[in-house]
Amino acid sequence: MDIFSPNNKIAGRYQIISLLGQSEKSRVFKVVDLTTDQAMALKVFSGQDNGIHHLQHEFRFLSSLRHPNLVQVHNFGSERDFHFFTMDLVEGRDFLAGLLEVPMDERLRLTAELCRALEYIHQNDIIHLDLKPSNVLIPAGGAVKLTDFGLAHSSKSRGLLKAAGTPSYMSPEVIAGQMPDGRSDLYSLGVLLYQVFSGRLPFEAPTTEELVKQHILKSPQPPKVFNPDIPDEMQLLILRLLAKDPNERPASANEVIQEMNRGFGLDLALEQGQAASRNLFHSRLVGRDKEMADLFQALQLAAGGHGTCVFISGETGIGRTRLLSEFALQAQLRDAQVFWTRCYSPDSAAYEPVIQLLSQLLPLAQSFCPEVVSLYGPELMTLLPHWRGLTEIRDHPLPTQLPPNETKLRLLDAISNFIFRTFETLPTSPSVIILEGLHWVDSESLEAIYHLGRNASRSRVLLVGSMRSDDIDEHHPLLGLVERLSLENQAEQVYLKRLSSPEVLALLGNVFYHAEGLEPLALKIYEETEGNPLLIEEAVFYLLESGQIRRRLGQWQVDPYLVQSLALPAGFKQALERKLQALNRHQLRALQGIAVMGRPVSEKMLAFILEAPEDQVTEDLIHLKGRNLLIQIDSTEGPLFGMHHARIEREIHSGLEPELSAALHRRASRLLEQMGPSTCQDFIELARHHEKAGQAEGAKSCHLRAASLLADHAPDQAIVHYQAALRLCSSAEQAEVLRPLLNLYFLAGDSSRAAKAASDLLKLAGPSADLYRRMGACQDRLGDYKRAIDYFNQGLSLAQGDPVTTARIVSSLAATYLHQGELRTAERSCLEALKVLPPESDPLVEAELYNNLGQIYWQLAEWAQAVSVHRKSLQLKERLGDQYGIATSYNNLGQVYYRMYDWDRAAESHQKSFSIRERIGDISGLARSYNNLALIYRHLYDWDKAVDYHTKCLQTMERIGSSYELAVSHTNLGLIHKARSEWDQAIWSYNRAILISSTIGARNVLLDAYIRISELYLSLGSIESAGQYCQQALDLAAELGGRLEQGRGMNIQGRIYQMRRQWDRAQELLVQAKEIFSDLDIRAGEAFILKNLADLHRARGELRQSSLLADRALSLAQRVEEQQLVAEIILLKGELMEEEGSSGLVHLQWALELALRINIRETVWPIYGALARHAAKAGNLPGALDYYQRALAVFKQSCRNISQPELKNCYLFEPRRRQLLRDIKKLRQEVSRNVSLA
Template identity: 30%
Template sequence: MPLSPGWLINQRYAVVRLLGEGGMGTVYLARDTSLGNREIALKFLRPGGINSETVELFKNEFRSMTRLRHPNLAEVYDFGVADEDQRYFLTMEYVDGSELPRLPRFEMRQRFESLAVQCLRALDYIHSRNLLHNDIKPHNIMVRPPFQVKLLDFGLASAQAESAQSGLSGTIHFVAPERLKGGAVDGRSDLYSLGVVLYELLTGSLPHEGVEPGKVVSSILRGVVRAPRSFDASIPERHEAFVMALLALDPDRRPVNPAAALELLNGGAGGALQLDTAETYASFVTSGRFVGRDRELETLVDLATAHIESAGRDDRLPRFVAVSGPSGIGKSRLLRELKHRLQLAGVRNLTGRCYEDGGVPFQPFVDVLRQLPRPSQVPPAVRPVLDQLVPPEVGETPPEEVSTPAATRPAAEAIGKEEFIAGVAESLAHYAQGAPGVVFIEDLQWSDAPGVDLMEHLLLRPGPAPWLYVGSLRDEEARSAPIGSFLERHGGHQRLRQIRLNPLDAAQVTELIASMVPFEDRPERLARLLADRTEGNPLYLEEIMKALAEDGTLRRRGLAWIAESRSLEAIRLPPSLASAVIQRVSALADEERAVAEVLSVFNRPVASELLARAAGIGSDSAAAAIGALDRLRLVALETTADGRAVVGLAHSRIRDAVYQGLSDDRRRALHLAVARAIETTHAGAIEAVVEELAHHFTAAGEPGPSADYCLRAARKAKGLYYPQRLVQFLERALASLGEDDTARRLPALIDLSMARSNDLADAEGGLSAARTLYEEARKAGDVVHESIALREIGWCMGFLGDDRGALDHTRRALALARTTGDRNDEIWCLNTLGTTLARSGANSEAVGVFDEARTLSAALGNLRGELTVANNATLNYLGLGEADKALGLIEETLATARSHDRTYYYYRYLPNLGNARYDVGDLPGAIQAMEEALAWSREHVFLQVILHCLDNLGNFYSQRGLHDRALRVLDHRQRLPGDGAAEGRQGAAPGGARGGAPAQRPGAGRLPARRPGHGFPGGRLPAGGGGFRPRGARHRSRAGPPEDLLLRSLGPGPGRRAARRSQGDADGDARPDPSRRPAAALPRQAAGQPDPGTLRPGRRSAGRRRARGARRAGGRRQGGVPRVRLAVQRAARRGAGRERIGRRRDRLL
């Protein structure tokens, strides 16, 4: 029974209507909802006759069609099994045209030669791939306006070698005699079937008519055919001769191949028809065999198989596979082959893509989420993240959300960066609905920092992983990109596998070009020449092969192709891939070249309507140009998530060549045209494209709109924890804004200073922006912004070691803030002053400042200020050695955070509770707090907190006598990458609205919390890399923030010594105070201040050697670990100094 319209197959393909039924299956017009309702043809295998043979034939159709891409063949997309009834199906290009029998025969007779030559071109291509169609008939020939012929239905396609002994197949009236006899068959059987189609077109009758199959077969085997001109004398004689030759009973009397058939059709014609065109030759070249990558493909298949079989539950298996290599080396082809394997195996796979310019944060993951149907139930914790990344369409709010009061839903701005990233990861897992699959991510070299942070989270996240991520990247560009740092950090991780593609060697180049066209002789000389010129790059090879055909060096001779031997040594090859592309583009017609140039400026796939608007041409002209470029394989046709067909340049190297070939004036003009077109097209949803508009208006040199859209894009980046893009857009905006536009310049300078100094740890850059802010605020007479500028200057000076200047500017900032009436700003000035005082050693004075800030925060109901200031005050008490006060205050702070459901604040500051408990001698309580913080940070893959907790727990466990547990913890710590900041995440979260959530200065809770203007409450950990920085040392810009500056510069006295003890300063000489901590106390590691020795490459290596030695000895055969453990315990009982205990511990490790 046919499926009814609207029926949803696998939660993806929505049935529109029945298109037709054949011997093997039923074909529906459907919409692919995961690709924005793209119209497709969906073919089901008929359930009545399913057996292993028919299933294999059906899969064979998919295998055959995936190898074929030609202007006169329908393109295949996907293969799958229906969830409902386990029926096999495949999806292919929906040809919006008419079957040949439905078209007026008189009109088709007028187009006879065009129809015939297009069919011959398709058969020539099929046969060159060693395939036969086997089912050519009128219903398998579609004509798309204006007159493009498409051959359909490869359900009976087979290899010619296999068909040599094949039996009867195809529709009886169109089957060649040799098939009926059960003899050997080749491409001439397809020519016979085409002859039957063309005979009927000319005469209106079949050459062998009849209803009973037996009589039809007998007639075919007799081979007597009535001449077409006996039906109608107006039929041209050469048409008759052509058709009759195709219908010859003996295959040897037929044309030997489509080329020979075309020569016969051309006999006596004024203008000879061509079998080869630039478009058809491009099809040959771009569909060569998959060469030189078999080992890599099998590795990928094995990884995918293991992932699916384990259902993503085996933590030892890779979760990420990075396929790298130079541009054009074959990464996309390798992943395409893997995708086809997965489809045949019924494995769900999705694709996301990164873009060089204008993409949104988390771009490939947003693409993936859009391809999956939104589950009916979305966890409340995930909902705000999901709504921000992939907002439901109007009217699509899930039912469970309608009944949830808005006030009870978590707000995206109330969560921190790690929670936001964990929410994205949870969304991906939730959307999987328990079914494992594979996600392809293309062009990872352009992945943004938030996307890389998410990848790190997915890599390290505990628990099941439903998706295996397979990405491609250009290694030459990845080295300086966030993904390069990610791969360097985690290169040895068992969950990450890297596969690098090498250039093809001469033998592989020979095999590849021999598979492109049927050469008369094996093209070894030509292959050696091309291998040397292209360095084994497949894309460059394709472009050169196209160029050689266009200039006549490669040509047909008889049944095969030849390269002119006399000119082979003198071949003028394009000197580079770019020059080969430019040469092809320059030969295009004006409108085709203009469309290619506009696409190079868009630098992403775009809808044809938008493309036409930007190019300034009509939709029909744009469609014609796109069609011509597609046939030349210069563009690729795709479908967006909102259902529109889109087009983009076929490869990034093609884009680069076209774009670099533009003059400066032409480039600016095209960027402006593209920007105006995007602005007009997206007028109702402009926020979705602000990044693109900012990019194009800036490139066009239009300061007004450039500033507007850069500021809007900066706000968006700020909310999505993307400080690098925030800084980029702010700097572009400031370059475009006039000096008198203080209303926008001053807030932008605030955000720029904070983003640089806090999020990117660029104190010098932050100081420069703050000074500019101060000068402009003074000039404008804006006291509010002048106060903020002074506060920012003070903060940055403190980071750069100028404590005197920091205090001076911070006090001036507070004095101004008290004159403006902005009490919230006063809170942050007090917070900054208290931090600066503590950092300069004036901890006692800082107590009063923090108390005033806490009182003011409570009076104003500023919960974020209250929590942040209280945390900093806790740290200050620890610096004074007043651990009891610190413990009471941090307990109160955490209770407040929990009572107000500020989960992120609670766990971000929880390690400080462990530190305070440790300082008062409550070692079990310290362990409990650290373990709780560790569990949360592992769940959210907050690497900096994980490292801090592991460092401290290793020491705490040792002091409790839990040496095996300490060894495991510290061994785990050593296996983690770097210190989690300098070698870790690519920047922190950008700020929120001014006066919003403060962020903490680096230090896993052992640092002062940041001032307002930061949407990432709780802040970050330090970049690490060593102990205290000498006073006055210059701060270097780096990926992560600098070390703990509050405790590095505490003055002498008890506070300084207590701080050094709590810091685990390697140079400290203070012995533990028995009255305040366990007698055997080892130096605990301060939050965010890992043991410097473990971060130095040499020291880490030594640590690894010690750990290996401990493991060897304690296979416990030699008793090495027990002996060293006993030495540590004895040293502790004797009250040995910290230095000696540390040495004992090192031996234990």
């Protein structure tokens, strides 16, 4: 089946409608781009290399050109063995058919349009070389379009041209293989006109060979021979165009128009020289080689599955868009798909660039991975409500309600997953997302972009953002985003500098090819503009407009006296003023209307705003485009017109007289109201126009409408609009705005502004019990507990007779007592509230009270009571169907069971919590569940499960960008790798934790990581490294006042001094550490230090004291079920018994049983060593050798996991390990001696 059959989708994006035309090498189809719902043409070549190169060649040429009489190309891509590009759809007749049916004046007008297209490409040093009827299209009521640049040739090319094209229309010099120029196209134009006016071709022959001979040698018959009605002026022009010698033809396409004007008394417009200025930035890119190389290196990484972000910044007019356009073009030619999003103004709605991207990707997802639409579409309906009608999600339930922060996180995760999973399924690799105008993006969009940036590294996606540096101050959140991603090695920054003097010369040389005397002019322009490309463009426009650079006889000519007398505009503002002064009143008003709208508009919209006839507006727009003030943008609604540069809009808008500004904004608001505002963006724009027009009531209404639409998914921007509405309200209306604003402040964690809003509301609306509860909650968050309690008590005095409100306030009051550490008072408050609350009156409040009690009993270590109240809270939430609450209750139960050392029930509870969180999309809760399960399995010494859950936790934290929890997860994972003797992995995890925590300033996590890595190096015998990290930990603990961490650090330091045999200092530090752990009632830590003290006394020969300390350590370790520590203490006791002359075998075997159960190598091999010594002492040499071999096998296994040679030496020469190797060597010698004697 032909993949180009009607209704088939090409690249999942372009739906085939019909075949428009075909040739030997290519076909052209009418398609609909499903990402934009726009009809366009798709030109496809077969998969042969020459066909691909032919298509790429044409795409490059057309991409570099912008003219109303040329077809604009859009995207390049591939499907199976075919390559294609898309372009404007032009439905109409070809040039011959179109001109045969119209009167003479219309023929001349259309011919002039074709001439302007030819003049334009010739000014840009491009020759078409395939001008024929089918390549010139005339749409109904539209402008002539010159198409098919497959044979186009640059006149800058020095090589000879191989004859190509359609023989009937080829010029003699092209047939002869000579160097062509623009006059070769004019010969083909002559053939076209001959055919139009005479009804036949100038030369006809049975063979191609005979035909080309006639073109070279034979003069054509005058066209009057075949049509006597042809005007003499037209016959003369046609015969001049068909001259064999190019020098006898008109010198340019503009000259053809001039001849028609003279001969027929017309005033047909010429193609202005400003085309050079208009396309200054569509010439070959200059001065950006390094930046392009950086982008392509990033693209290559993305192609290999290592996506990244590149942020491009620079001052106004520096050429960011030009760089991105060239990169997008080249990326498409390398089989990448490119997706653009743009922020047009600072009034963009929340998530605007994300919505644009999701809309573009939806049809691709529907084609390649509909399951992704089903999975994430319900959540994304928050941003795109019209998705509710999609087949893939029509019957899906709405997402479970979560707290605001979790809801936002789930939305961000859905955005990220939808985008990346869609890209994963696309047949092309890689994909590029261009985010243009990030300096105007909202805070919610920045969060989404950060989320995308963090998750790009495992994809085939390159994100490229651009921003204007002079529109961003040092406090702009965008800078923080870029810095964070850069610190995390997820992004690169590219700053565009101004062009150098040689680069300015090269740029002008590309535009004014072969012009002489450019060097001094380029230097002058460089000095005046300082290399800013926008100012260079304005300078070139000025030179062309003033005639100081002109095109004559097909060549650019520079006035030789230009540099001495040249007075360029002093900056952009003066250049703009010169342009504006040359405009008439209607043209200036059109610009002002577009500036007021603040976004591209259609002719009809602008006519409404200006209250002007559409014909007048059309003429004005054409003129403004020609003067480089406007650009035309194609859209699904038809052509739109926007400012050539954002700075033009700012300058014009700021210069408006107040009365005119208000009048234009008033018309703009009426236009938008007539169009029927429905989206958040509509209401935001309408609010702006109402405000600028002085229509406070309308502005307030639109701000409130926008805020209500934004509140659920974009609270930051909702707050902005509520604040704006508040400023426009009367005193009587403010209370109704303050209520939702207070709620948003509180949910956003902005307690200070929430407290201020509550205070203002109190003054406006008077006291209420619920308002005092809110005020108390704000003060509780701010840490002013006394004030919070006072507000709660005032609320209680107003709530008398309302048990539910009373219970709600008492619940908040109990939380404050809990935060104050008044646990029993908090307990009494909760119990009193539960008595007051009527049964089943408000299960949510009742569940919260039980939950508070659970937290209180947790703090009091009253575990049975904690379990009981958490179970009651769980039952209530199950009755309510509150899935998030149920998951939280199971999590709380799991935490309590964990502290009770009831591992099985802890694991069961956390597993239930995990299952619910996974189902409802509670992502950070899911990460916490992973972590909790990992901790349980770590205590159960199930290392595989512990690693699995910690890794999943780590992956989730990386996905959601929670750097703090990420650092904690790396520390936890390092601890497990250490227990499994996976030394390299442990070091990497700890170092990663140190890097992240130091980057984000999480000093408590950094402190823990320092201690952990110090312990690891101590275990490896690297005393110097252990000491360095330990000292860093002690210094930081002293700064933070962390007494527990000081105790941990002292313990490590004491062991270091012990290894250095500095016994007194070691004992002093260990005793101080033990006192800290005893004071803090941390029994596991105290047991560990008692064991270390026992080791110390044993090393000093004080066996009795060592044994007493070991007994105390064992009692504590058994009580807290620290099995590794228990095994190590039992080993110590067995060795002490051996050294005291009694048998420690029972203890050694007991220790081995425990050690094998927990599977920690560094605990196992010393026990094997002790058993070997026991067997040797008993004369059981084979038994001793067997134990030593087992110890050595475990020992070697651990050693293999150390890659650093110096660290491996430390490990091998640590005293206990070195003694083991000596014992083995000695035993082998003894065994050998016994064998010899035997």
